[in-house]
Amino acid sequence: MKKRFRLLKNKDFKRVLDKRSSVANNEYIIYFRENEIENTRIGISVSSKIGNSVVRHKIKRQVDQMLITFIDFKEKIDYVIILRKGFLENSFQDNQEKLKKIIKKTKDRMKKHEKKP
Numbered sequence: 001m002k003k004r005f006r007l008l009k010n011k012d013f014k015r016v017l018d019k020r021s022s023v024a025n026n027e028y029i030i031y032f033r034e035n036e037i038e039n040t041r042i043g044i045s046v047s048s049k050i051g052n053s054v055v056r057h058k059i060k061r062q063v064d065q066m067l068i069t070f071i072d073f074k075e076k077i078d079y080v081i082i083l084r085k086g087f088l089e090n091s092f093q094d095n096q097e098k099l100k101k102i103i104k105k106t107k108d109r110m111k112k113h114e115k116k117p
Contacts, residue, residue, distance in 0.1 A: 001042065001067065001068060004039065005039060005042060006041060006042060006043065007041045007042060007043030007078060007079075008043075012043070012078065013043050013045075015033065015078070016031050016032065016033045016043070016078045016079070016080045017031050017080060019031065019032075019033040021033060021106075021109065021110075021113075023106050023109065024102075025086075025101075025102055026086035027083065027084055027086045027087045027090065027095060027099075028081055028082065028083060028084065028099060029081075029082040029084065030080070030081050030082075030102055030103070031079070031082075032077055032078065032106045033077070033078050034076055035076050035077065036076070038074075038076065039073050039075075039076070040072070040074070040075050040079070041077075041078045041079070042078075042080075042081065043079070043080045043081070044063050044080075044081045044083070045080065045081070045083070046059050046082075046083045047082075047083070049085070050083065050085060050087070050088065051088075059083060059088075062092060062095070063081060063083065063099070066095065066096045067099070070103070071103065075107075077107075077110065079103075079106070
């Protein structure tokens with residue numbers, strides 16, 4: 001994923017996490033927030049409880065590739081994706097389908113908040 005589509009700074013992660021809008025399942029917790037820039041940015045976090053550094057970076061690369069296939073990077077949304085241990089128990093395809101569903105939930109929730117006065 002290109003650098004402009006990633007959340008890199010700690011303050012950016014905190015800004016999304018402080019908003020406290022989230023959706024979760026057994027594999028992911030996704031925090032989201034509208035941003036002021038012209039594109040989607042994504043930060044991926046994997047706990048050290050899940051594995052050593054090599055395993056965590058492999059997982060991040062997998063999630064990165066999953067997102068590239070279906071995310072619209074023209075939306076003005078910041079995501080922080082936190083992975084849970086359940087991620088390791090599923091195949092790549094299962095995890096990708098679950099990620100698609102949970103991203104769709106975040107978009108539905110954002111639309112619902114936009115409609116409220």
